[in-house]
Amino acid sequence: MSTRAPARIRRLAIIGCGLMGGSAALALKRAEHVGEVVGYSRNPATRELALSLGVIDQAAPDLEQAVQGADVVILATPVGALASTMVAIAPHLAADAVITDVGSTKSDVVRHAQAHLGMHVMRFVPAHPIAGKEHAGVEHADADLYENRKVILTTLPQNTLGAIATVEALWRICGADVVTMSPQDHDTVFAAVSHLPHLLAFSYINGLANQAQIDQFLALAGPGFRDFTRIAGANPDMWRDVFGSNRNAIQSQLQHFKQALQRFETALDAGDSATLEAFVQRSRDLRAPWTLNAIIPSRDDLTQQ
Amino acid sequence: MSTRAPARIRRLAIIGCGLMGGSAALALKRAEHVGEVVGYSRNPATRELALSLGVIDQAAPDLEQAVQGADVVILATPVGALASTMVAIAPHLAADAVITDVGSTKSDVVRHAQAHLGMHVMRFVPAHPIAGKEHAGVEHADADLYENRKVILTTLPQNTLGAIATVEALWRICGADVVTMSPQDHDTVFAAVSHLPHLLAFSYINGLANQAQIDQFLALAGPGFRDFTRIAGANPDMWRDVFGSNRNAIQSQLQHFKQALQRFETALDAGDSATLEAFVQRSRDLRAPWTLNAIIPSRDDLTQQ
Numbered sequence: 001m002s003t004r005a006p007a008r009i010r011r012l013a014i015i016g017c018g019l020m021g022g023s024a025a026l027a028l029k030r031a032e033h034v035g036e037v038v039g040y041s042r043n044p045a046t047r048e049l050a051l052s053l054g055v056i057d058q059a060a061p062d063l064e065q066a067v068q069g070a071d072v073v074i075l076a077t078p079v080g081a082l083a084s085t086m087v088a089i090a091p092h093l094a095a096d097a098v099i100t101d102v103g104s105t106k107s108d109v110v111r112h113a114q115a116h117l118g119m120h121v122m123r124f125v126p127a128h129p130i131a132g133k134e135h136a137g138v139e140h141a142d143a144d145l146y147e148n149r150k151v152i153l154t155t156l157p158q159n160t161l162g163a164i165a166t167v168e169a170l171w172r173i174c175g176a177d178v179v180t181m182s183p184q185d186h187d188t189v190f191a192a193v194s195h196l197p198h199l200l201a202f203s204y205i206n207g208l209a210n211q212a213q214i215d216q217f218l219a220l221a222g223p224g225f226r227d228f229t230r231i232a233g234a235n236p237d238m239w240r241d242v243f244g245s246n247r248n249a250i251q252s253q254l255q256h257f258k259q260a261l262q263r264f265e266t267a268l269d270a271g272d273s274a275t276l277e278a279f280v281q282r283s284r285d286l287r288a289p290w291t292l293n294a295i296i297p298s299r300d301d302l303t304q305q
Numbered sequence: 306m307s308t309r310a311p312a313r314i315r316r317l318a319i320i321g322c323g324l325m326g327g328s329a330a331l332a333l334k335r336a337e338h339v340g341e342v343v344g345y346s347r348n349p350a351t352r353e354l355a356l357s358l359g360v361i362d363q364a365a366p367d368l369e370q371a372v373q374g375a376d377v378v379i380l381a382t383p384v385g386a387l388a389s390t391m392v393a394i395a396p397h398l399a400a401d402a403v404i405t406d407v408g409s410t411k412s413d414v415v416r417h418a419q420a421h422l423g424m425h426v427m428r429f430v431p432a433h434p435i436a437g438k439e440h441a442g443v444e445h446a447d448a449d450l451y452e453n454r455k456v457i458l459t460t461l462p463q464n465t466l467g468a469i470a471t472v473e474a475l476w477r478i479c480g481a482d483v484v485t486m487s488p489q490d491h492d493t494v495f496a497a498v499s500h501l502p503h504l505l506a507f508s509y510i511n512g513l514a515n516q517a518q519i520d521q522f523l524a525l526a527g528p529g530f531r532d533f534t535r536i537a538g539a540n541p542d543m544w545r546d547v548f549g550s551n552r553n554a555i556q557s558q559l560q561h562f563k564q565a566l567q568r569f570e571t572a573l574d575a576g577d578s579a580t581l582e583a584f585v586q587r588s589r590d591l592r593a594p595w596t597l598n599a600i601i602p603s604r605d606d607l608t609q610q
Contacts, residue, residue, distance in 0.1 A: 149527075
């Protein structure tokens with residue numbers, strides 16, 4: 001913990017002006033932690049919208065102009081576009097530019113960075129903010145999106161201490177609680193707590209959709225269905241990329257699930273009510289006391305400035 | 306629809322003073338639709354608590370005294386206790402007593418009623434209120450629990466019109482939107498939209514609990530996990546009974562799920578991103594526009610009184 005205020009960002013480049021990148025820009029502007037924000041989106045209408053909403057100060061016409069002279073770059077495109085984005089920006093990055101991202105998977109992002117960022121990989125500090133909203137898009141960007149949320153940094157062995165400090169400060173100033181872990185551990189954890197639940201929710205809805213009574217099902221579904229399936233309305237582009245990027249860890253989590261499901265089905269078929277009850281009890285014992293953000297983030301280092 | 310006010314209940318018996326029965330008693334008292342409420346719970350402490358909270362006006366020491374002289378009886382025990390409860394009350398029911406229940410399964414409840422209620426089955430109108438709370442128990446009983454919720458009646462061919470009218474009025478006065486369907490259709494629909502999601506959430510949590518990193522998983526889980534697993538903290542007694550009572554319909558829904566899951570897994574293993582994206586898109590198309598209670602309940606017959 002340092003009581004020294006982190007250095008202000010002069011010029012921030014947001015690559016992919018959506019909910020995640022836009023929310024970071026708004027939070028950093030509100031904290032007066034950034035001089036100017038340059039934004040790029042492949043779709044010109046999106047970057048013009050970001051400009052008109054005041055999320056960015058300048059809309060760059062291409063990736064080269066977006067990153068030129070930027071001291072910090074946030075890669076906020078879908079995970080599937082990260083590799084080609086890195087190829088395009090690497091020759092134009094300032095020699096001391098610090099880079100971070102917002103991808104939900106990390107091992108593959110690290111591989112891409114090692115393949116495409118050249119010596120800039122020293123200052124690429126991968127990040128996964130555990131935050132989101134039901135609706136994507138820069139029009140939903142919100143300076144409070146990261147407030148009290150966790151951001152996982154999967155720092156690389158070759159990262160400089162200065163780059164890590166810059167990225168850590170950036171996310172803390174957005175209001176987040178920063179946690180560091182390896183890319184492999186990150187991908188195992190998020191396969192377990194996020195990617196598998198999405199896969200199950202998507203499969204569950206597809207299983208219903210295959211039945212003739214689907215309209216009756218939807219008309220009578222209650223609050224349990226609402227909560228269980230909220231994630232089943234998620235973005236297809238993003239999730240196609242996540243399933244591609246983190247396949248091994250997801251396959252492994254799926255096996256754990258299928259083993260538990262098989263035990264349940266065996267007990268159901270046998271009418272083994274003692275086993276069914278024990279199975280539900282174990283679930284309840286684990287889930288009932290759990291709460292989101294049970295660990296209160298420490299922000300002493302910011303409030304003491 | 307009738308503009309005539311439904312007849313007031315003189316003496317209401319609540320068998321099983323918990324969240325569901327207690328909330329019905331409070332709603333009917335608030336509407337001044339009931340003279341006195343007699344309550345029975347197997348555990349004497351529970352019925353004394355219900356009495357001290359004003360949920361019931363008299364605590365009956367046994368089932369016989371609970372139902373004696375009652376013109377309406379609500380069976381609100383766990384589904385697994387319904388058969389033995391029916392056996393115990395049948396000889397003591399008033400000749401014109403109207404009976405309803407709050408069970409989450411219906412085919413088995415109807416079988417029990419036909420086996421154990423004798424001629425009283427004419428006035429047994431099975432009900433399933435689609436309502437609940439995170440915490441069970443009479444201390445959470447709430448006169449608003451059924452407000453704008455659906456209550457499914459699975460009326461029997463031998464039901465009298467008077468009994469159906471009494472039970473319909475009772476639930477409408479609790480604030481609910483009453484829907485009628487067959488016990489078999491009810492059980493298929495709720496296997497699909499409630500019992501299967503519970504089974505999947507219980508299995509998912511058991512699959513996590515089997516892994517050494519479970520504490521790390523829980524520490525980093527986010528809002529998606531919170532919503533997807535809310536139902537995994539549900540009551541083991543209740544769910545053991547539901548899985549026993551509605552086994553056939555649940556097994557059938559589980560097969561639909563497993564087929565969809567298998568298609569997903571095949572695409573994942575093959576790295577078939579087009580199929581993965583189409584699968585997520587289909588889920589999103591169905592789930593994203595869905596909202597709870599999209600159909601506004603009509604309560605004209607009550608408001609015109």
